[in-house]
Amino acid sequence: MSTLDLCEASCLLFVPGHRPERFGKARAACREGIVIDLEDAVPPAGKDEARAHALGHLRARGAGAPVLLRLNALGTVPALDDLAALARADAMPDGLVLAKVEAPRDIEIVRACLPAPLPLLAVIESARGLHAAHAIAASLSPGDALGFGGADLAADLGAEFAWEPLLAPRAAVVAAAAAARRGAFDVPWLALDDTAGLRAETARVRALGFTGKLAIHPAQVAPIRSVFAPDAEAVARAERLLAAMDAAAGGVARLDGRMIDAPVAQAARRVLTRAAHARDAGQPDPGQTGRA
Numbered sequence: 001m002s003t004l005d006l007c008e009a010s011c012l013l014f015v016p017g018h019r020p021e022r023f024g025k026a027r028a029a030c031r032e033g034i035v036i037d038l039e040d041a042v043p044p045a046g047k048d049e050a051r052a053h054a055l056g057h058l059r060a061r062g063a064g065a066p067v068l069l070r071l072n073a074l075g076t077v078p079a080l081d082d083l084a085a086l087a088r089a090d091a092m093p094d095g096l097v098l099a100k101v102e103a104p105r106d107i108e109i110v111r112a113c114l115p116a117p118l119p120l121l122a123v124i125e126s127a128r129g130l131h132a133a134h135a136i137a138a139s140l141s142p143g144d145a146l147g148f149g150g151a152d153l154a155a156d157l158g159a160e161f162a163w164e165p166l167l168a169p170r171a172a173v174v175a176a177a178a179a180a181r182r183g184a185f186d187v188p189w190l191a192l193d194d195t196a197g198l199r200a201e202t203a204r205v206r207a208l209g210f211t212g213k214l215a216i217h218p219a220q221v222a223p224i225r226s227v228f229a230p231d232a233e234a235v236a237r238a239e240r241l242l243a244a245m246d247a248a249a250g251g252v253a254r255l256d257g258r259m260i261d262a263p264v265a266q267a268a269r270r271v272l273t274r275a276a277h278a279r280d281a282g283q284p285d286p287g288q289t290g291r292a
Helices: 020-029 044-060 077-088 104-113 127-131 133-139 150-157 163-179 195-208 218-228 232-248 262-280
Strands: 011-016 034-037 067-071 095-098 120-124 145-148 183-186 212-215
Touching: 011 020, 011 218, 020 034, 020 044, 020 218, 034 044, 044 067, 044 077, 067 077, 077 104, 095 104, 104 120, 104 133, 120 133, 127 133, 127 150, 127 163, 133 145, 133 163, 145 163, 150 163, 163 183, 163 195, 183 195, 195 212, 195 218, 212 218, 232 262
Parallel strands: 011 034, 011 212, 034 067, 067 095, 095 120, 120 145, 145 183, 183 212
Antiparallel strands: none
16 A cells, blocks of 8 residues: 655656656656656547556556656546556556646545555546535545636636736635645646746745645756755644653643644654655755745
8 A cells, every 4th residue: 555645745747658668767856756748748549558558657666756647637538448457457556646636526536446545636627626626625535636727717717827817826725725635736837938937826825735746857856955944943743742742641632732633743843754755866065045
């Protein structure tokens, strides 16, 4: 069973399913996890080939970054083929990215087809999905996350794919994820040569409440992770909070006059995990520097 916790990850890197020569390079570039894309990045004629490449990589992969699969949207023939292949697979991914989720029933269908539970990233990409975002988030398990599919959502809303028109939908996805205590990943930054724009948008979505941002190129991974790395104040508070939990020895724990419940403690553990990930990746130690 996968132990991947999507609430701890700040970046996942997409790689097209029909480009198997890129799988290993992607895993080396993003230790938090890669997503082998069987959906938008793969032309219709290449779906079967991409699926075969992805399943082959799962069987042969060694230790390293987690590998997730993005399945085709439910209600399509390729999605049925994806689920049938997973049901028979002798090697499972570390998680799944579900495209165009519109109702909790979509989550139930996928789970029913799997031989074992997997972490899920349910992407909101339509007006109907946005309307049901709270119910979808509530149907997810701890360690799962919502995703914001901005390009398809903008098209469905008839809105411009830009910051201001999509601010309210972004906030709605964050609110739904936060209410269910799940992670929330923002849409990839599409301008590959604009690192300053990537950093600026990543800082904006972090401030809005997103816990991570998706990437479509290895060069985007480090900027995203540096922005999401906890700062010194957040690390220090998390350490104090967990120390108070330990001192309570199973009794009522308090910090600065406030009670500490299990979700707050879990959030603190995730802060320290992210700080450790940042150190492992060679990023500045958040205990010594400010936020990027």
